[in-house]
Amino acid sequence: QVQLVESGGGLVQAGGSLRLSCAASGRTFSSHTVGWFRQAPGKEREFVAAINWSGGNTDYADSVKGRFTISRDNAKNTVYLQMNNLKPEDTAVYYCAADFPVPYRSTWPPTDWGQGTQVTVSS
Numbered sequence: 001q002v003q004l005v006e007s008g009g010g011l012v013q014a015g016g017s018l019r020l021s022c023a024a025s026g027r028t029f030s031s032h033t034v035g036w037f038r039q040a041p042g043k044e045r046e047f048v049a050a051i052n053w054s055g056g057n058t059d060y061a062d063s064v065k066g067r068f069t070i071s072r073d074n075a076k077n078t079v080y081l082q083m084n085n086l087k088p089e090d091t092a093v094y095y096c097a098a099d100f101p102v103p104y105r106s107t108w109p110p111t112d113w114g115q116g117t118q119v120t121v122s123s
Contacts, residue, residue: 002026002112004034004096009117012086018119020081022096026112030074032099035059035110036081038092038119045095049081052102059103064090086121094119 008020022034035050049070050059058070069082079096094117097110 002029002032002098004098004112004114006094006096006114006117009094009119011120011122014086014088014121014123016086016121017082017084018086020083020094020096020117020119022079022081022114024077024079024096024098029077029098033102034072034079034096034098035100035102035104036070036079037095037097037110038090039095039116040089040092043092047104047106048094050100050102050104051079057102083119086119088121088123090119091121092119093117 003025005023031053033052036048037045038048039045048061051070051072055072067085072079096114099111100108
């Protein structure tokens with residue numbers, strides 16, 4: 001099992017930027033896909049972005065393409081989500097997750113999850 005801890009959430013105005021980090025420990029982090037999901041109040045959790053073990057393959061939800069960038073540093077066991085041009089509809093709890101295929105398929109959910117970090121975008 002991989003333990004995942006998110007950080008970097010906060011309050012930002014629309015049009016602003018945040019960078020989320022996901023620090024991992026446990027079994028071999030560098031061999032697994034890691035990604036981000038989010039859940040807004042009253043809505044189901046949804047896929048945001050994913051990156052494969054080498055960083056050579058990424059996948060994004062249509063709603064964040066061109067604004068969010070996922071990256072990873074396997075030497076630091078950390079995955080990042082750079083979020084630019086944030087919108088109020090990006091407000092949600094963001095979760096880091098590991099061990100699922102890229103491109104993401106809803107029929108193959110992640111095995112491991114973090115506790116989440118709140119992102120709030122004000123208008």
